[in-house]
Amino acid sequence: MTKRTALAGGVVGGLAVVEFTSGVIQGYYTPLYSDIARKLAIHDADINWLEAVQLLLSAIVVPLLARLGDMYGHRRVLLGTLALTAAAAWGVAVAPSFPLFLTLWALMGFYVVWLPLNVAIIYARARRLPDTAALTRRASGVIVVALEAGAISGALAAGQLGVVFKNHLWIVLSVPAALITVAFVVVWRLVADPGERAGGRIDTRGAVVLSLGLLAITGGLSLVRLAGITPLVIGLVIAGIAIIVFFVWMERRTDSPLVDIHLVTQPTLWPVFLTSALIGVSLLGAQGALSTFVRTDRAVYGYGMSLTSATASYLIGGYVLSLLVGAATFARISASFTPRLVLVGATGLIGAGYLGLVLLHANMVEVTTCMVIAGLGSGALVAALPAAAASAAPIGETAMATGLTNMTKTVGGSFASAAFAIALVQGVTSGTAAPMSGYITVWLICSGTAVVALITLLTVPKVAFTTSPDSHALPEEEVTA
Numbered sequence: 001m002t003k004r005t006a007l008a009g010g011v012v013g014g015l016a017v018v019e020f021t022s023g024v025i026q027g028y029y030t031p032l033y034s035d036i037a038r039k040l041a042i043h044d045a046d047i048n049w050l051e052a053v054q055l056l057l058s059a060i061v062v063p064l065l066a067r068l069g070d071m072y073g074h075r076r077v078l079l080g081t082l083a084l085t086a087a088a089a090w091g092v093a094v095a096p097s098f099p100l101f102l103t104l105w106a107l108m109g110f111y112v113v114w115l116p117l118n119v120a121i122i123y124a125r126a127r128r129l130p131d132t133a134a135l136t137r138r139a140s141g142v143i144v145v146a147l148e149a150g151a152i153s154g155a156l157a158a159g160q161l162g163v164v165f166k167n168h169l170w171i172v173l174s175v176p177a178a179l180i181t182v183a184f185v186v187v188w189r190l191v192a193d194p195g196e197r198a199g200g201r202i203d204t205r206g207a208v209v210l211s212l213g214l215l216a217i218t219g220g221l222s223l224v225r226l227a228g229i230t231p232l233v234i235g236l237v238i239a240g241i242a243i244i245v246f247f248v249w250m251e252r253r254t255d256s257p258l259v260d261i262h263l264v265t266q267p268t269l270w271p272v273f274l275t276s277a278l279i280g281v282s283l284l285g286a287q288g289a290l291s292t293f294v295r296t297d298r299a300v301y302g303y304g305m306s307l308t309s310a311t312a313s314y315l316i317g318g319y320v321l322s323l324l325v326g327a328a329t330f331a332r333i334s335a336s337f338t339p340r341l342v343l344v345g346a347t348g349l350i351g352a353g354y355l356g357l358v359l360l361h362a363n364m365v366e367v368t369t370c371m372v373i374a375g376l377g378s379g380a381l382v383a384a385l386p387a388a389a390a391s392a393a394p395i396g397e398t399a400m401a402t403g404l405t406n407m408t409k410t411v412g413g414s415f416a417s418a419a420f421a422i423a424l425v426q427g428v429t430s431g432t433a434a435p436m437s438g439y440i441t442v443w444l445i446c447s448g449t450a451v452v453a454l455i456t457l458l459t460v461p462k463v464a465f466t467t468s469p470d471s472h473a474l475p476e477e478e479v480t481a
Contacts (some may be wrong), residue, residue, distance in 0.1 A: 023150025055414035066403025148324030159313020216240030284413025326379025349377030
């Protein structure tokens with residue numbers, strides 16, 4: 001068996017199961033948001049807080065777990081996060097109150113580290129081959145296709161099960177928990193440890209400071225939802241920004257930093273991380289708004305699409321299918337053009353899709369068309385950004401680099417979710433539906449951030465992400481098969 005065959009059939013096959021499960025998590029709950037809101041007796045706008053707290057926790061733990069993966073083994077950390085996420089998912093299925101549901105939902109956010117850990121495992125196995133960067137891109141595309149296939153399957157299955165078990169939501173919510181448990185067994189039995197260890201130590205101080213900064217900013221935004229813009233809100237946000245600035249200063253002077261600021265500021269990497277943050281606004285922050293919009297009763301409120309969980313799942317499935325197509329075609333298109341040019345085009349599609357949604361949202365065809373356009377770009381970026389980061393990162397920091405793409409993406413999504421929750425509750429006088437003006441605001445922000453990401457990527461050298469840096473080469477005896 002050749003090394004290429006072993007990589008494709010063994011490692012990538014096992015990790016594809018993990019990413020399929022990750023996709024189910026990301027797609028499954030979206031058609032059910034309105035049902036969850038009714039079950040927990042909360043406003044539609046409060047659904048965004050589920051996304052905000054989960055993404056916030058993810059932003060905090062991803063760099064820490066990525067560093068642990070570089071130090072102690074990517075497979076070991078992957079198994080630990082699978083176990084924790086499974087336990088939280090089983091709890092979500094039966095949680096009786098919003099506070100408990102919110103806590104367990106946040107803990108499910110550990111799944112966000114799976115993709116960077118999987119890319120790091122693939123890269124470690126592919127590094128003995130001559131075309132490491134291209135092979136990593138192709139393999140990353142495969143597992144991202146599995147992710148998007150899982151998201152499609154999850155959205156469609158949830159929509160149907162949500163109707164069949166309408167009065168027994170806990171049964172519907174148990175499905176992702178069961179799949180995560182299966183993924184744990186697959187990794188445990190089928191995915192071998194690539195054996196790479198970078199050494200170093202955990203930057204506990206950096207983790208604490210970063211957590212405080214992110215919590216202060218998100219906490220300030222949450223208070224706007226409750227009491228409007230007050231001196232306390234302004235103070236918390238300013239304090240959070242100041243703490244993040246201090247965090248950057250401190251990390252530059254730390255031997256084993258939680259976030260390698262020197263890595264972040266490399267010319268071929270900082271645009272990738274900034275793009276991840278900006279794309280996280282639409283990819284992670286706007287999905288709750290899409291779900292609640294299409295399920296809003298047009299006969300009552302004059303807008304929305306009056307969809308059930310089943311019919312909403314078809315629209316969401318179409319959107320996620322476009323993500324899959326974008327992810328699957330990225331590597332092939334990159335072979336004809338440069339990866340940078342493909343990334344620029346992908347961000348342009350996202351901007352156009354959400355701008356179109358501002359103008360065209362009266363029926364299923366209009367909304368689906370706009371979301372498919374945005375989804376094609378988003379899918380290409382989901383596949384491209386971790387692989388681009390891995391190709392540009394030094395040896396021993398591939399998980400850190402790929403983890404930072406997810407960290408920045410989740411930070412962008414977390415802040416966006418909190419801001420969108422505020423936008424969607426402004427002007428509400430009665431009922432549980434968010435106002436149309438709030439949805440327009442959400443879509444305009446998503447389009448605008450995509451345009452900024454496009455401009456950012458134009459600063460990257462044209463030949464970026466096409467080959468691995470020379471520093472990636474290791475002597476044969478230092479590589480574990």
